Amino acid sequence: MxxxxxxxxxxxCGLLFGRLVKFVGLPNVTGYLIAGLILGPYVxxxxxxxAVENIGIVSEMALAFIALSIGAEFSKDYFKEVGLTPVVIAFFGATLTIVFVASGLIILGLEPSLAIMLGTIASATAPAATVMVIKQYRAxxxxxxxxxxxxxIDDAIALIAFGFALTYVNSMAADGKGLLLSLLAPFIELFLSAIIGLVLALILLIxxxxxxxxxxxxxxxxGILFITSSLADYLGASSLLACMFLGAVLININRESASIFKIADTFTPPIFMLFFVLSGAELDIFIIPSIGVIGVIxxxxxxxxxxxxxxxxxxxTKSEPMVKKYLGWTLLPQAGVAIGLSLVVDKALPQYSAQVRAVVLCSVLIFELIGPIASKIALTKAGEIK
Incomplete structure (x- = not known):
């Protein structure tokens, strides 16, 4: 076809299922995922x-727009108001997730190297589903x-932690230069992503x-957004972080930034819908039985x-009571970054690839379906969805 x-x-189909799930009080994104799941090759x-592979470019486009909109939250005025609060929360949210997951798997009897790799992958969060819930309900x-x-910030920490874990597991201590380069690699990726975002933001001003x-x-x-994403991929940087930096730079150096992001938003609804339907089509529900005790833990x-x-x-950070109580529940979704890191494990540590892939794919399936629902409930209880 x-x-x-x-x-x-x-x-x-996305439109239909997005409307159907409203009758049971679920967010649109859950309907889009279910539509894709039903249409997809596994059902x-x-x-x-x-077809899923050929339409894959939609995912790159959607993630670029999502990253841009997240970057737009990093205004100077916002950080003057909240200080380092988001950084501290993201740091502990990511690092304690790594500690909890790795410790639980080691207690279960898993090899420490594999447990640490899975722990760092677990720290990654998928912004797409949560952003869609926020946009739909104007939270x-x-x-x-x-x-x-x-x-x-959470995804940046996840990438750095994964880089360190990969270096540790590869045990490159015999080659000091190789070890140093491996330790610096995640920081180089972060720095390169920032430079790409900064340069392309300045070019966009013209x-x-x-x-x-x-x-x-x-x-x-x-045009600039897609160039940013593809250039980051080509140069070995993170396209997600590069597009976030693009948005962050724009919001801070352009007086018309609010209208610019409003223009970008008018382009996105069909792309976001296609992205989530496509994400649903890639979910294999029949992999769940293979998850085992490791996956459950x-x-x-x-x-x-x-x-x-x-x-x-x-x-x-003495944040507001609602932030303490409900923020963590909005950080459950996991998708693109986690899958991307599992693919790195496939290439770098083939001895772990089968176990890592099975666990990550199962968790993505579960967290992508329950994550948006948890986000909606948490934001509603926090009084931010009317």
């Missing part, structure tokens, strides 16, 4: 593996504001200065780590 036919079918097979308040900043019509500005924004300890770690960080 034609790719356009698949795209049209995905949009209509009805209407979307074949080949606003201290939990929402803190959440958007924490998610961005067309924004000369073009004032919204349609022209949209073309400029989309991973899921339980990750949930505890995220909730307790965020609470602990919020207590240390």
């Amino acid at each position: 034609s790719i356009l036919l698949y795209v049209g079918l995905m949009l209509l 009805l097979g209407i979307l074949s593996f080949e 606003n308040g201290p939990v929402t504001k803190t959440l958007l900043s924490v998610v961005a 067309p924004l200065h000369f073009f004032k019509k919204e349609s022209n500005r949209m073309c400029a924004i989309v 991973y899921i339980i300890m990750r949930s505890i780590g995220k909730v307790f770690g965020s609470w602990f960080g919020a207590v240390l």
